Amino acid sequence: MNLVFLGPPGAGKGTMATRVAEHFTIPHISTGDIFRANIKGQTELGKKVKAILDAGDLVPDELTIELVRDRLTRKDAARGFILDGFPRTIPQADALAEFAAVDRALNFVLPDEEVIKRLSGRRVHPGSGRTYHVLFNPPESEGKDDLTGEDLVIRPDDQEDAIRNRLQVYKQQTEPLIAYYDDRSLLVDIDSAPAPDAVFRQVLKVLS
Numbered sequence: 001m002n003l004v005f006l007g008p009p010g011a012g013k014g015t016m017a018t019r020v021a022e023h024f025t026i027p028h029i030s031t032g033d034i035f036r037a038n039i040k041g042q043t044e045l046g047k048k049v050k051a052i053l054d055a056g057d058l059v060p061d062e063l064t065i066e067l068v069r070d071r072l073t074r075k076d077a078a079r080g081f082i083l084d085g086f087p088r089t090i091p092q093a094d095a096l097a098e099f100a101a102v103d104r105a106l107n108f109v110l111p112d113e114e115v116i117k118r119l120s121g122r123r124v125h126p127g128s129g130r131t132y133h134v135l136f137n138p139p140e141s142e143g144k145d146d147l148t149g150e151d152l153v154i155r156p157d158d159q160e161d162a163i164r165n166r167l168q169v170y171k172q173q174t175e176p177l178i179a180y181y182d183d184r185s186l187l188v189d190i191d192s193a194p195a196p197d198a199v200f201r202q203v204l205k206v207l208s
């Protein structure tokens with residue numbers, strides 16, 4: 001099962017991808033997580049993309065496409081995968097179509113005002129990418145990851161200026177992918193407004 005998760009930043013794609021990946025035992029491939037791991041590890045790629053992520057702009061297509069093309073050749077992706085945050089532009093979607101067949105594109109729908117609430121309360125565990133929210137999905141112990149007890153952090157691009165830019169970038173460059181996948185009869189809308197358990201039930205219904 002080859003899945004693409006679409007939707008604005010903060011819609012809950014990563015949260016659902018973690019659950020779906022566990023449920024179907026397929027990898028959750030988040031380009032954002034890959035970039036952030038490279039930034040943390042101070043790799044060449046990390047140094048190249050840090051300022052782009054901090055500002056909430058998009059990493060150039062060629063670089064991102066090669067990263068995903070390479071990731072999908074790994075053995076764990078042979079039985080299927082979830083792409084979370086890729087494709088984000090039409091050229092990325094065209095490139096993906098050349099090296100993998102997408103079975104479904106799930107479009108997580110959430111109004112802007114909810115997106116802003118979710119992003120401004122988001123906390124992440126940098127080691128695993130696990131995501132919490134101070135109000136909607138708090139960790140068991142404040143500021144600490146449930147599994148490791150390690151510190152949670154605020155993503156640099158979850159500051160107000162970067163949030164505003166990311167929403168604009170989403171509308172200009174990524175939103176056209178909704179029509180792109182709809183035209184190919186692959187699109188399914190998911191109402192992302194309810195609590196995580198209810199969103200997950202919708203997703204399972206669509207995928208069963």
Ligand code: ADP
Pocket residue numbers: 007008009010011012013014015016118119121122123131132133134136137192193194195196197199
């Ligand atoms: P995305 O991957 O689309 O950017 P995330 O999965 O990181 O979004 O979710 C953004 C924030 O919203 C996180 O703080 C997460 O804990 C919270 N969240 C995710 N799904 C829900 C939901 N259904 N209801 C309330 N909060 C949610």
Ligand code: AMP
Pocket residue numbers: 009030031032033035052053056057058059060064084085086087088089092157166
């Ligand atoms: P995300 O974790 O999906 O919110 O992504 C965080 C940031 O990583 C984005 O704001 C971009 O700077 C970068 N990024 C992630 N995926 C892509 C992509 N498919 N194309 C370009 N940039 C990306």
